[in-house]
Amino acid sequence: MKVEIKGLFPTPVYKSIIERKLTNKELKYIDSLDMIHNEFNLTSDNTYILENPSLKNFKKNIQEHIKEYFNKVICPADNITPYITQSWLNITNKGSKHHKHRHPNSIVSGVFYLSKDTLWFSKEIDTSIQIDKKTFHVFNSDTFFEPVEENQILLFPSNLTHFVKQYKETKPRKSIAFNIFVKGLLGSKTRTTELKI
Numbered sequence: 001m002k003v004e005i006k007g008l009f010p011t012p013v014y015k016s017i018i019e020r021k022l023t024n025k026e027l028k029y030i031d032s033l034d035m036i037h038n039e040f041n042l043t044s045d046n047t048y049i050l051e052n053p054s055l056k057n058f059k060k061n062i063q064e065h066i067k068e069y070f071n072k073v074i075c076p077a078d079n080i081t082p083y084i085t086q087s088w089l090n091i092t093n094k095g096s097k098h099h100k101h102r103h104p105n106s107i108v109s110g111v112f113y114l115s116k117d118t119l120w121f122s123k124e125i126d127t128s129i130q131i132d133k134k135t136f137h138v139f140n141s142d143t144f145f146e147p148v149e150e151n152q153i154l155l156f157p158s159n160l161t162h163f164v165k166q167y168k169e170t171k172p173r174k175s176i177a178f179n180i181f182v183k184g185l186l187g188s189k190t191r192t193t194e195l196k197i
Contacts (some may be wrong), residue, residue: 007138013121013146014072014155018061018112021151029054030114035088037180039099041092041164048086050178059084062112062153066180069155071106080184080197082108087178092117094172098164106158106179113148114174120145122161155180 022030029052035042046052052057066082072132085106092098099141103109112118121144133140148154156162158179187193 005139011157011160012069012120013160014065014069014073014153015146015148016065016068016153017149018058018065018151018153020061022058022114026058030174033075035089035091038090040161041090042118043091043125044089047086047088049089049176050074050084061112062178065153065155066108066110069169075181076183078186080182080186082182083179085179087176090175091171092164092167092173094167094170096168099168100161100163101193102161103179104160106181108157108180109158110153110178110180112146112153112176112178113150114176115171116147116149117164117173117175118147119146119154120163120165121156124161136165 030049033044033046036045049055050062062084066084070076070082082090090098123142125142146154164173181197183197186195186197
């Protein structure tokens with residue numbers, strides 16, 4: 001029997017490497033951040049860390065990847081500029097985890113890893129009926145995971161649910177997370193869809 005199965009509306013997860021180590025000045029600033037409890041892990045009290053002058057060059061590195069994501073994934077026809085709205089440090093210690101969540105008021109979210117780890121993604125599903133599977137693939141799986149190495153960066157749609165399972169390593173898991181929005185002119189005056197941001 002001839003069958004064709006297509007994947008409609010796939011969710012992009014951009015993965016790359018920042019091709020340099022963080023400098024001592026950058027690491028010193030990151031290590032100096034005050035941390036507060038965030039449900040199961042720790043997050044920096046400062047949620048605009050990439051605005052600090054110590055991370056100016058690192059922020060430029062991240063912005064290069066954001067530009068690449070927008071050019072390759074979103075391909076905007078509108079005259080818009082993506083920009084980082086907030087940024088913060090996450091620390092997950094042994095035995096802790098990071099709860100399932102999404103990032104409202106953001107278009108794209110990103111994570112830069114200071115240590116290797118695994119990020120899990122979850123599909124929002126109706127659980128009133130559940131059929132057990134004997135084989136898992138992209139069409140029937142509820143979760144996927146992405147292993148990451150030190151200095152890797154992930155970018156993905158902000159409405160994609162993600163989490164970190166219970167962390168088992170002794171060395172703390174550190175990552176810098178950030179949200180991205182756009183400024184500029186969206187839509188068209190003649191189609192009555194114009195929006196100036």
